Amino acid sequence: MSFSKVLVANRGEIALRIVRACREMGIGSVAVYSDADARAPHVREADEAVNIGPPPSSESYLRGEKIIEAAKRAGAQAIHPGYGFLSEREWFARAVRDAGLTFIGPPAEAIAAMGSKTAARQLAIGAQVPVVPGTTTPLADAADARKIADEFGYPVLLKAAAGGGGKGMRLVRAAADMETALDSARREAKNAFGDDAVYVEKYIVGPRHVEIQVLGDQHGTMLSLNERECSVQRRHQKMIEESPSVAVTPELRRAMGETAVRAARAAGYFNAGTCEFLLDRDGRFYFLEMNTRLQVEHPVTELVTGIDLVQWQIRIAAGERLPYRQEEIVPRGWAIECRITSEDPSNGFLPSTGRISYLHVPGGPGVRWDGGIEAGSEIGLFYDPMLAKLIVHAPTREAAVARMHRALLELTIEGIESSRDFHLRVMEDAEFKAGAIEIQWLERRLDSIVRAPAPPATAKAAALVGALIADRDRRALRQTPAAGTARVDGGGGGRRDDWVQVGRLEGLR
């Protein structure tokens, strides 16, 4: 049994990713779209499309009842929620089921079980899954918090019980700061989640963010699809992800994988999910939370395991069995993903808006582009600034970094600012190349990465002239610079007198 038609309750690159999976499987697809997305690629590529309202998400992509109604009317049997929007709303998973349709994701009960961080910690502890030392019930008051913090020592971290994503989180370095920190954590938690319950954990210094992809069917098979290293993030927004992680040995991979599978089983999980861990400098790992959805960074796992996660999500929802054994799941090569956003790194990552006037997408060996945009796309402020994901696969990490650098050089986006140059500079960074990254790494390195040596004034002027010339022949001539030519995109070294080349790289700004 499979579905003949699936409704895709999302937009942008992930909607297109799901439409592509459906088409390869011979399944019809129904897109939904807001007024702002009428001409978006995910709408054009789907077999059918239904308008669901005005641009704001609250009036379109978050209108669960309307989307379910659209699915029924179109004759779809299942709904894929993608990530964000309705993907982790327990009520939506339930409403889809109650409407006689299939939610392509975990059961509503598993979403609920992992939704509360304190409940997830209790569940993890019950399943012999290591969590950061701390409480599993909300704090009564500051005195209560100080008493607990005294037991495992400062610094400690206050976290919102209903939270996730760093909201309502406060670092407390000493007992004297507890009262103020607790008050502000409560206020922020109340604002963000409508729940001011706060609990406390020991603060782990300098860890990596390593997560395990799990995939389970409805017949009791639950697999670990290895780790993703996601430490390169800014303000809880991941920028670059990779698989495997330089910090994970085969033994650690097995231990973390078995742990993630235990956590998933304890939640009655099936379909794709991710267990987030902190991995400390001594190789100890602690369960943080479980994301009960397909994640943005799923392609790096697909490339190193050879398993199409979105196709398997659909098959699992339809009741199929996973045909793999855990021993077969061995990482092959190295994959890296850069999230290409419409943000201006040289301006504090300020969101950039406008029309994409020109787009050249990289290609060649080992390059994958998961995008939701094209030349002519209008980028506004209604939705997430992620335009596309550039993902590469190569035999080794070193080769993958070089391949990503090469692919980023080929990428041209004109009309709006993008994170492209930022990503180029990270690929040139000595610490990144060495894999010496942890969750604070980017925040620490950001200034020197973003304010990479500006080209001298003469080179700037030459670049402008060069850009005018390059613009003329841009469509006819596309080439990567030969080794040794000027590289205004990164470094700081290199010749700067090849101004036509400079102009081609800089483009018209």
Ligand code: MV4
């Ligand atoms: C922590 C931590 C250090 N110690 N918990 C941030 C968001 C939420 N998912 C959990 N987070 C953290 N919890 C303890 N006990 C550091 C972070 C953290 C972090 C975690 C993952 C990825 C990026 C991060 C950036 C800052 C802080």
